[in-house]
Amino acid sequence: MTKTDSNNKYLFPLIVMASLFFLFGFITTMNNSTIEFLKNAFGLDDVQKQLPNTFFYGAYILSVPVGLMLMRIGYKNGVLLGLALISLGFFLCIPGVGMGYYGFLSAVSVFAIGVVILQVVAGPYVNAMGSPETAASRLTLTNALNSVATVIAPIFVSILLVTPKIEAGTKLENSEIQKIVQGPFLMIGVVTFVILAIMFFLKLPEIKEGEDNVVPDAKAYKSSAFKYVHVWLGSLAIFFYMGIEIGISSFFGDYVKHLRLENIQATDMLKYYWGGLMVGRILGIFILRKYKAAQILTICAFGGATLLAASFLLAGSTPQIAVWLFLGTGLFHSIMWPVIYNLALEDLGPHAKVASGVIATSVIGAAILTPIMGAVQTATGSVIVAVSFMFLYYAYLVFFAQKGAKIR
Numbered sequence: 001m002t003k004t005d006s007n008n009k010y011l012f013p014l015i016v017m018a019s020l021f022f023l024f025g026f027i028t029t030m031n032n033s034t035i036e037f038l039k040n041a042f043g044l045d046d047v048q049k050q051l052p053n054t055f056f057y058g059a060y061i062l063s064v065p066v067g068l069m070l071m072r073i074g075y076k077n078g079v080l081l082g083l084a085l086i087s088l089g090f091f092l093c094i095p096g097v098g099m100g101y102y103g104f105l106s107a108v109s110v111f112a113i114g115v116v117i118l119q120v121v122a123g124p125y126v127n128a129m130g131s132p133e134t135a136a137s138r139l140t141l142t143n144a145l146n147s148v149a150t151v152i153a154p155i156f157v158s159i160l161l162v163t164p165k166i167e168a169g170t171k172l173e174n175s176e177i178q179k180i181v182q183g184p185f186l187m188i189g190v191v192t193f194v195i196l197a198i199m200f201f202l203k204l205p206e207i208k209e210g211e212d213n214v215v216p217d218a219k220a221y222k223s224s225a226f227k228y229v230h231v232w233l234g235s236l237a238i239f240f241y242m243g244i245e246i247g248i249s250s251f252f253g254d255y256v257k258h259l260r261l262e263n264i265q266a267t268d269m270l271k272y273y274w275g276g277l278m279v280g281r282i283l284g285i286f287i288l289r290k291y292k293a294a295q296i297l298t299i300c301a302f303g304g305a306t307l308l309a310a311s312f313l314l315a316g317s318t319p320q321i322a323v324w325l326f327l328g329t330g331l332f333h334s335i336m337w338p339v340i341y342n343l344a345l346e347d348l349g350p351h352a353k354v355a356s357g358v359i360a361t362s363v364i365g366a367a368i369l370t371p372i373m374g375a376v377q378t379a380t381g382s383v384i385v386a387v388s389f390m391f392l393y394y395a396y397l398v399f400f401a402q403k404g405a406k407i408r
Helices: 003-033 035-042 048-073 075-098 101-128 132-160 174-201 229-259 266-290 293-314 319-333 336-344 349-380 383-387 390-404
Strands: none
Touching: 003 035, 003 048, 003 075, 003 101, 003 132, 003 174, 003 229, 003 266, 035 048, 035 101, 035 174, 035 229, 035 266, 048 075, 048 101, 048 229, 048 349, 075 101, 075 174, 132 174, 132 266, 229 266, 229 319, 229 336, 229 349, 229 383, 229 390, 266 293, 266 319, 266 336, 293 319, 293 336, 293 390, 336 349, 336 390, 349 383
16 A cells, blocks of 8 residues: 555544544533633532532543553544543533533533543544654644634633623523523534544554554663652642643633723633643744753743733733733643653653553642632632642742653
C-alpha cells in the first residue's frame, strides 16, 4: 500500500476522532460555563454552585482504572462505551433536573465518566492513524479543534440557557428549569448518539499494547514510575493547575458582580478567556520548540499571577480594564498543561504510561479546589479572597518548574 493510500484509509476515521476531541472539549467547557445559570436557577450558595466541577472532574480519579479496562475490552469498545455514557448522561439530565439540583448532578457524573474514557482512548488512536512521523501534527490538529470547542461552548450556553429572567437572579421551579435545558441537552445527546452509530460501523486501526512496541533502551530505569519524585510533584502541579484554569472561569461571574459591571453578560464573556487559551496553544506550537519547558512554565506562572494581581489592583478605579486582565490570564494558562505534563514524564522510559495515568488522575484538582475556594468565599463574603488562593497555586508551579521537575 502506498503512503497516499494509507493516508486516504485513515482520513475519515481521523475526522471522526477529531470530532471526539471537539466533543469532550465542548462538554468540559459547557459544564463549567453553566455555573452562573445553575446558581441563579436553583438559588445556590457559593459552595453548591461549584459542585458541577466536583461531580465532573471527580470522575478523573478513574483514569488509571479506565486505562486498565481498555487493555481488556479494546480501544474501539472503549470509544463506544464513552460515547454511550455521554449520550445517556445528557438524556438523563432532563429528568434529573426535574428531580432537583442533585438529580442533575447525578446525570453529570454519568457523562463525566464517558468524557474520561474518551480522553484516555483518543490520543493513542490518533497516533495510530498514520505514520509515526506525522503523529505530532495530527495531535496538534485535534487539540486545536478541542480549543475551538472551548470557545464555542460559552456562546452556546449564553444563547440557549441563559435568559434575562435567570440573569436577574430569580430562582425557578424545577419544571421551569427542565423546560429550558431539555432542548440543548437533548441536542447534545442526539449528536453524541449519531457519532456513536458512525463509530460502531467504522473500521478503526488496532492499537497493540505490549513489548512489541517498546524500543530497546540500554539506560537503567528505576523499578517503578512511583519511585520518581518528579512524577509525584508533577502530578501535584497538574492538581494546582486545574484549580487555576477552572477557578478563573468558575468565579468570573461573581467577580463581574464584585466589579459592579451590570452591563456585562458574564457567561458570554467567558468565550474570551477560552479564546485566550486557544490562541496561546497555537502559539505554543512554535514557542515549545525554541525554549526550555521549565522556563516557559515559570514565565507563564508569573504572567498569570501578574495579570490577576493587576486586575485586583484596578478593580476599584477601572473595573473595565480589570475584567479584561482577569480574562487575559487564559493566554498564560494555555500551555501550562502540556509543559507540566512533559516535565513530569521526562526520562521515564517504559514507565511513562503508568505515570501518565497517575498525572491524569490529578485533574480532580478542579473537583476539590473550586469548592474549597467557594467555601472561603462564603466564609469571608469576598470573591477576591477566594480567588487569591490562586497565587499559592502559581507559586507551586514556579517551584515545580525550578526545583520539582529535576530528575532524581
